[in-house]
Amino acid sequence: MAEVSGAGKRSDVLITGALGAIGSYVLKRFISEGVRPLVYDIRKDLTLVKNVEDNFDFVEGDVTDEKMFGRAIEDKNITCIVHMSSALGKVCESEPKVGWHINVDGTLNVLENARKHGVKKVLYASSKASLGHLTGEFGHPTFKPVGEDHPFRPESFYGATKGASELLGRQYKREFGLEFAAFRFASTYGPGKMSRHGVASGISKIIEAGIFNRPLAIKSGGDQKNDYVYNGDLGKAIYLAYKASSKLSTAYNIGSGELHTLKDVAEIVRERHPAVDIDIGPGLVDVANAGELSYGLMDIARAKREIGYQPAFNLADGIADYEKTVASVGLDHSV
Numbered sequence: 001m002a003e004v005s006g007a008g009k010r011s012d013v014l015i016t017g018a019l020g021a022i023g024s025y026v027l028k029r030f031i032s033e034g035v036r037p038l039v040y041d042i043r044k045d046l047t048l049v050k051n052v053e054d055n056f057d058f059v060e061g062d063v064t065d066e067k068m069f070g071r072a073i074e075d076k077n078i079t080c081i082v083h084m085s086s087a088l089g090k091v092c093e094s095e096p097k098v099g100w101h102i103n104v105d106g107t108l109n110v111l112e113n114a115r116k117h118g119v120k121k122v123l124y125a126s127s128k129a130s131l132g133h134l135t136g137e138f139g140h141p142t143f144k145p146v147g148e149d150h151p152f153r154p155e156s157f158y159g160a161t162k163g164a165s166e167l168l169g170r171q172y173k174r175e176f177g178l179e180f181a182a183f184r185f186a187s188t189y190g191p192g193k194m195s196r197h198g199v200a201s202g203i204s205k206i207i208e209a210g211i212f213n214r215p216l217a218i219k220s221g222g223d224q225k226n227d228y229v230y231n232g233d234l235g236k237a238i239y240l241a242y243k244a245s246s247k248l249s250t251a252y253n254i255g256s257g258e259l260h261t262l263k264d265v266a267e268i269v270r271e272r273h274p275a276v277d278i279d280i281g282p283g284l285v286d287v288a289n290a291g292e293l294s295y296g297l298m299d300i301a302r303a304k305r306e307i308g309y310q311p312a313f314n315l316a317d318g319i320a321d322y323e324k325t326v327a328s329v330g331l332d333h334s335v
């Protein structure tokens, strides 16, 4: 177990998967608030946290290794674990047992160690993939906002692992009084997804087509509305929940509060990069066959009311910050 220490006093929060696309935004938010987290990640790839490498402590380890994770938190006065590490759809759909092990056994290790070592709060990065496809009144054209009481009907292995992990967290809350809250993110965007995973949703492809001046044609689906939340807002939501002194609910939806299409994204990118050739075909997405992807508007009323969440990035601001971040960390994409 390699541990790297920089200057400053470590605080009481550990973040798993903090070097990932979303985790890095969570980490940067804590750091910007003067908190020095302990990061637990299987890979020491500091690309997305360039410029803040000295502001956190690091343990290289696997979340599926119960003992190693226990050693990372024992005697460190950790009171809050933010659990962001995960296998994403690509792994879960092609190797379901591997996905289950990393996501569900990994979450169980986090919860069990939290219980054993007196951790008070576990904040878990879930996904709307646990809900499955959003259809009927929740889909086009009505888009009734999806509340936290929406039933789990995952239609992917990935979604099943996220829902199962939430259920485990709820049980630890019920049985052992652990303060557990799951955060169901809307469709996220931000730097790192394409460079890390090679594939990405349409929104990242369009934004990066602008940044790297790459021609892009997406055949269809340009009129499909969706809730796109910028990773910066996810970092903010998790930090607010960490700071909250009142009891947390079991789940919070975190979204942008708005619906946009890929055509809207392309329009903003073209304004910023008039020379880039982006062609987005019309029509809706075949949502019933969209695998782990789902399209709808997440109701963020509870997050606003209980933790004071308010999205700070509208679509144009999110795209501008995405570009700024790519430049500041020197991300170079060949995808």
Ligand SMILES: NC(=O)c1ccc[n+]([C@@H]2O[C@H](COP(=O)([O-])OP(=O)(O)OC[C@H]3O[C@@H](n4cnc5c(N)ncnc54)[C@H](O)[C@@H]3O)[C@@H](O)[C@H]2O)c1
Binding pocket: 016, 017, 018, 019, 020, 021, 022, 023, 024, 040, 041, 042, 043, 061, 062, 063, 064, 083, 084, 085, 086, 087, 088, 102, 106, 125, 126, 127, 128, 185, 186, 187, 188, 189, 192, 193, 196
């Ligand atoms: N990317 C999305 O669109 C999206 C949407 C909703 C929810 N989420 C959830 O948000 C969380 C973060 O997603 P992301 O996009 O940042 O993913 P990511 O793949 O970019 O980052 C995951 C991080 O976890 C680490 N990790 C992976 N396996 C590990 C293991 N066994 N032990 C320790 N660390 C391990 C990786 O090294 C990486 O730094 C995940 O829980 C994911 O399910 C993601």
